[in-house]
Amino acid sequence: MSILTPRGFLFSVTExxxxxxxxxxxxxxxxxxxxxxxxxxxxxxxxxxxxxxxxARLRYARTARAIxxxxxxxxxxxxxxxxxDAERICAEVAKGxxxxxxxxxxxxxxxxxxxxxxxxxxxxxxxxxxxxxxxxIEDVASAIMTTDTFPxxxxxxxxxxxxxxxxxxxxxxxxxxxxxxxxxxxxxxTDLAVEYRALKAALKDAVxxxxxxxxxDGEMSTNDSVFIMANGAAGNRPITHGGRYFNxxxxxxxxxxxxxxxxxxxxxxxxxxxxxxxxKRALTRRDARVxxxxxxxxxxVKTAIYGNDANWGRIMAxxxxxxxxxxxxxxxxxxxxxxxxxxxxxxxxxxxASEAMKTEEVVVEIDLGAxxxxxxxxxxxxxxxxxxxxxxxxx
Amino acid sequence: MSILTPRGFLFSVTExxxxxxxxxxxxxxxxxxxxxxxxxxxxxxxxxxxxxxxxARLRYARTARAIxxxxxxxxxxxxxxxxxDAERICAEVAKGxxxxxxxxxxxxxxxxxxxxxxxxxxxxxxxxxxxxxxxxIEDVASAIMTTDTFPxxxxxxxxxxxxxxxxxxxxxxxxxxxxxxxxxxxxxxTDLAVEYRALKAALKDAVxxxxxxxxxDGEMSTNDSVFIMANGAAGNRPITHGGRYFNxxxxxxxxxxxxxxxxxxxxxxxxxxxxxxxxKRALTRRDARVxxxxxxxxxxVKTAIYGNDANWGRIMAxxxxxxxxxxxxxxxxxxxxxxxxxxxxxxxxxxxASEAMKTEEVVVEIDLGAxxxxxxxxxxxxxxxxxxxxxxxxx
Numbered sequence: 001m002s003i004l005t006p007r008g009f010l011f012s013v014t015e016x017x018x019x020x021x022x023x024x025x026x027x028x029x030x031x032x033x034x035x036x037x038x039x040x041x042x043x044x045x046x047x048x049x050x051x052x053x054x055x056a057r058l059r060y061a062r063t064a065r066a067i068x069x070x071x072x073x074x075x076x077x078x079x080x081x082x083x084x085d086a087e088r089i090c091a092e093v094a095k096g097x098x099x100x101x102x103x104x105x106x107x108x109x110x111x112x113x114x115x116x117x118x119x120x121x122x123x124x125x126x127x128x129x130x131x132x133x134x135x136x137i138e139d140v141a142s143a144i145m146t147t148d149t150f151p152x153x154x155x156x157x158x159x160x161x162x163x164x165x166x167x168x169x170x171x172x173x174x175x176x177x178x179x180x181x182x183x184x185x186x187x188x189x190t191d192l193a194v195e196y197r198a199l200k201a202a203l204k205d206a207v208x209x210x211x212x213x214x215x216x217d218g219e220m221s222t223n224d225s226v227f228i229m230a231n232g233a234a235g236n237r238p239i240t241h242g243g244r245y246f247n248x249x250x251x252x253x254x255x256x257x258x259x260x261x262x263x264x265x266x267x268x269x270x271x272x273x274x275x276x277x278x279x280k281r282a283l284t285r286r287d288a289r290v291x292x293x294x295x296x297x298x299x300x301v302k303t304a305i306y307g308n309d310a311n312w313g314r315i316m317a318x319x320x321x322x323x324x325x326x327x328x329x330x331x332x333x334x335x336x337x338x339x340x341x342x343x344x345x346x347x348x349x350x351x352x353a354s355e356a357m358k359t360e361e362v363v364v365e366i367d368l369g370a371x372x373x374x375x376x377x378x379x380x381x382x383x384x385x386x387x388x389x390x391x392x393x394x395x
Numbered sequence: 396m397s398i399l400t401p402r403g404f405l406f407s408v409t410e411x412x413x414x415x416x417x418x419x420x421x422x423x424x425x426x427x428x429x430x431x432x433x434x435x436x437x438x439x440x441x442x443x444x445x446x447x448x449x450x451a452r453l454r455y456a457r458t459a460r461a462i463x464x465x466x467x468x469x470x471x472x473x474x475x476x477x478x479x480d481a482e483r484i485c486a487e488v489a490k491g492x493x494x495x496x497x498x499x500x501x502x503x504x505x506x507x508x509x510x511x512x513x514x515x516x517x518x519x520x521x522x523x524x525x526x527x528x529x530x531x532i533e534d535v536a537s538a539i540m541t542t543d544t545f546p547x548x549x550x551x552x553x554x555x556x557x558x559x560x561x562x563x564x565x566x567x568x569x570x571x572x573x574x575x576x577x578x579x580x581x582x583x584x585t586d587l588a589v590e591y592r593a594l595k596a597a598l599k600d601a602v603x604x605x606x607x608x609x610x611x612d613g614e615m616s617t618n619d620s621v622f623i624m625a626n627g628a629a630g631n632r633p634i635t636h637g638g639r640y641f642n643x644x645x646x647x648x649x650x651x652x653x654x655x656x657x658x659x660x661x662x663x664x665x666x667x668x669x670x671x672x673x674x675k676r677a678l679t680r681r682d683a684r685v686x687x688x689x690x691x692x693x694x695x696v697k698t699a700i701y702g703n704d705a706n707w708g709r710i711m712a713x714x715x716x717x718x719x720x721x722x723x724x725x726x727x728x729x730x731x732x733x734x735x736x737x738x739x740x741x742x743x744x745x746x747x748a749s750e751a752m753k754t755e756e757v758v759v760e761i762d763l764g765a766x767x768x769x770x771x772x773x774x775x776x777x778x779x780x781x782x783x784x785x786x787x788x789x790x
Contacts (some may be wrong), residue, residue: 046715046723077711079724079740112708113741216693219709220716298696299612300785307786313507313617317474320441321615328441329474345474346508383786384779391697391702391778 004155005137006166006191008032008233012131013143016124018117019072019110024122024143028128029137029187030066030097035231037064037105038200042205042224048076049086050106051223057102062196065103067187067227068093068128070121071144071172072110076222092122096129109146109172109185109223137189141170144185147389148174152263156252158192163245165192167232169256173216173264175270186211186226186260193232194249200239202250203228210257213289214378216268217386220299228253265378266360270385275305276363276378279319283371287324291366292377294322302382305362310353312340319366330369336362344351399550400532401561401586402619403427403628407526408538411519413512414505415466419538421516422530423491423523424582425461431588431624432459432500433595435602437619443471445479445501446618452497457591459554460498462582462622463488463523465516466539466567467505471617480511487517491524504541504567504580504618532584536565542784543569547658551647553587558640560587560629563604564651568611570660581606581655588627589644597645598623605652608684611663612781613692623648659774661755661759665780670700671681671758671773674714682719686761687772689717697777700757705748707735714761725764731757 009031013024039058041051068089073084086106094101131269141151155168171186194202207226218361232238239245266274275297282288295301298318304311312333333341338353340346362381404426408419434453435447463484470477481501489496503511513533536546550563566581589597602621627633634640661669672691676685689694693713699706708727714721730735733748735741 043718044712044715045721046711047720074708077708077723077736077739077741079738081740112706112712113736115741219693219695220711222712222715242489264492298614299781300614304786306782309786311507313469313472313509314614316441317439317507317617318614320439320617322442323438324537326440328472340506341472343474344472345476346472346510382782383781385775385780386694387698387701387782390698391704 003137003168004157004166005075006168006233008231010133011135011137011140012128012133013135013139014124014127014131016070016118016120024139025072026128027131027140027143028066028068028093029140030132031172031187031229031230031231034063035229036062036196036199037227037229038196038203039225039227040203042221044220044222045099046077046222047107048074048223049078049082050108051225052083053086054105054225057105058319060324061102061263064105064229065099066093066097067105067107067126069107069144069185071146072106072118074110074112074223074370075108075116078115085118088118089121089125092125096125096173107185107225109144112222116324119148133303137168139168139169144170144172146174147269148172149267150262154256154259156256158248158252160245160248161190163236165190165236167252167256169260170216171260171264174269179353184221184224186219188228190230191233191348191358192230192249193234193236193238194230195238195240198239198246199228199230201241202253204225205250206254206257209254210261213376214261214265215296216265216380235350236361261378265380268380269389270383271380272306272383274361274378275302275380276300276361276376278363278365278374280365280367280374281371282373283325285373286377288373290322291319291324292375294318294368295364296377296379299382302379306381306383308357309355310335310340310357315364315366316341326368326370332367334365398532398548398563399552399561401563401584401628403586403626404584406530406535407523407528408530408534409519409522409526411464411465411515413515416538419534420467421465421519421523422535422538423461423463423488423527424535424584425527426624426626429458429460430557430624431457431591431594432622432624433591433598435598435621437616439615439617441472441617443469443503443618444473444477444504445470446620447478448481449500449620452500456497459500459624460494461492461583462500462502463520464502464539464580466541468509468511469501469507469514469618470506470511471680473507473510473563475512478520480513483513484516484520485519491520500622502580502620504539507617532563532565539565539567541567541569542664543567544662548669549651549654551651553643553647555640555643558587558631560585560631562647562651564655566655566659568662569664579616579619583623585625586628587625587644588629588631588633589625590633591636593634593641594623594625596636597648600645601649601652603775604649605656607706608771609656609660610688610691611645611660611775656773660775663775664784665778666775667701668776669756669773669780670697670775671756671771673758673760673769673771675760675762675769676766677763677768678720680768683770685717685771686714686719688757689713690761691772691774700752701776701778703749705730705735705745705752710759710761721763721765727762730761
């Protein structure tokens with residue numbers, strides 16, 4: 001599947017050798033003209049230096065030209081030195097591209113607590129600047145990977161009335177995935193002209209329904225960031241908040257983010273399959289969300305899925321432990337369409353469900369019979385692979 | 396280490412073949428006379444039938460004679476049939492022992508969602524009644540095991556002034572351990588005379604400081620129960636709430652529960668070591684507790700401990716994700732006494748700490764520098780063993 005690249009953006013990648021060797025670990029995304037920009041960041045109280053810097057910039061700025069990204073080092077828990085390093089990275093990129101420093105955003109992912117190897121990073125930036133335009137957006141997707149096993153990129157085209165443009169995005173995921181307001185790292189670009197308020201609202205809505213309902217391990221990162229840049233190279237009349245094409249843009253953006261969040265769940269550290277938890281007929285929207293996230297994070301449910309065990313008792317216990325309001329005797333549970341529990345008791349179909357679970361996607365539907373709200377969360381199974389990756393991550 | 400058995404209690408165990416074979420899976424604890432009783436149960440909304448039954452009984456009753464326990468089947472998510480089965484178990488024990496049905500409590504642990512194999516259970520009860528007095532409290536500890544790798548029993552002697560008596564307890568743990576008001580199953584017996592209000596208060600206090608600050612996998616069970624029976628066989632003047640020996644009794648009970656909760660953490664499913672998380676100088680007591688539990692449940696911290704990786708960045712991220720109030724630049728972290736982070740940044744001593752971590756107990760101290768409250772939680776590392784046990788539990 002090839003990616004439709006929005007016009008007016010240039011890319012480059014390079015091997016700076018920050019942590020990994022034999023692969024690219026820095027990337028630059030650059031808009032040829034000023035792009036309207038919006039971003040959402042982690043709600044973790046411990047924020048990485050790039051997040052602190054970008055947040056401060058985006059409090060006032062509504063446009064940007066470039067985003068520089070590295071993998072292998074998160075530049076988190078690095079104190080003042082980390083902030084100085086993040087500023088210097090932006091300054092070097094700005095100098096190389098002859099643009100203003102405040103038009104450069106920076107994003108990092110990787111090990112926490114280790115200062116950035118700035119010599120390598122600076123020489124990496126030189127390479128990025130020299131080679132700008134020689135890489136594709138797919139190359140960017142590969143360069144930002146950490147423990148991901150495949151690069152994550154997707155795109156959409158909008159062709160409706162006077163609007164003809166493209167939206168593309170790259171993301172990285174794998175571990176420490178339980179975002180609140182964002183996922184690990186995601187960069188979205190579009191050549192459509194979109195007014196700031198519309199861009200911000202559409203991003204917030206799409207992220208709330210996709211990346212924020214995604215969990216691999218219940219761990220919120222220090223670096224979670226989602227950026228969107230809209231440079232208007234498509235030449236359309238700007239999309240406005242609540243205006244004619246706002247919904248089209250918003251739904252397309254949602255659809256794109258949805259595809260990426262499924263990819264991230266499917267590629268969770270050590271995961272062998274995508275797990276889709278649907279909670280139905282909850283008493284409140286919050287109840288539905290809390291229950292779906294709890295089940296999606298349950299190590300006992302996730303290991304049972306891995307073992308093809310339709311162990312619905314663990315699902316019941318997990319929902320029960322949240323404290324949300326429901327009656328056990330009204331709950332029914334389906335796994336890949338097979339009803340394993342009805343009115344809180346076994347239907348005797350566990351073994352049929354266990355067979356039906358041997359698929360790449362496992363859908364667990366929990367009908368609480370308590371109200372009318374529903375929610376859906378993406379997750380993955382929990383395997384020995386997760387342990388191995390994370391016991392040996394820094395060695 | 397041999398267990399000091401309180402006087403006036405009789406025990407028996409039997410192999411009923413409920414799920415396991417070649418081992419005992421039912422146990423009976425019986426006091427020769429009426430014993431004052433108190434208990435704490437899971438706060439899971441989905442409660443097993445024995446929990447529902449015992450809770451209802453103990454709402455009015457303050458004494459009991461016997462507790463019958465089985466492993467292999469939790470009798471949870473079994474609907475009305477489960478309740479009828481639990482009642483029948485009590486009735487059969489009462490008939491066999493010629494005592495009143497309401498003086499019998501029942502407790503189960505094992506698979507959720509499968510009806511009890513009542514024929515085997517009933518014939519098991521016959522064996523228990525016939526053999527009463529022929530087993531030791533250690534035998535009970537073995538019979539209630541599920542995925543535990545060793546039986547858990549402990550005892551204390553109180554010999555102070557006019558008070559001379561014993562407290563002993565058995566517990567089972569291993570998986571689905573994140574109790575709130577109780578742990579999986581724990582049975583405490585003492586030959587001291589203790590008034591009901593004193594017994595209840597001492598139990599609640601001890602459990603709050605031990606089993607409720609214990610987590611293996613963040614999963615709250617449907618069957619968590621802690622029982623205490625005090626039969627007065629020691630002949631002391633009853634210990635009263637706030638009376639002369641109340642503190643001695645309470646602290647001894649706490650100490651006993653503390654020993655058992657360490658055992659449960661150390662024997663968490665797949666665990667290779669005990670993990671002790673201490674949070675210091677938090678702004679509030681709740682903050683200290685929330686932070687300690689979050690770190691103790693973090694799969695990234697737990698896998699790092701397993702891999703002897705002093706990855707304090709994950710600890711910072713985990714604390715940050717709780718939303719409690721603290722400043723990153725005031726945090727220091729010690730692992731087994733080695734300071735790995737000071738003022739939020741690396742001390743460069745990760746490799747020294749990684750060496751110092753190769754012990755059976757790993758102590759993580761997080762000084763938040765925010766206030767004056769502290770809390771301590773027991774947990775364990777997360778290994779491939781947890782995955783294997785739980786992916787294959789029902790097969």
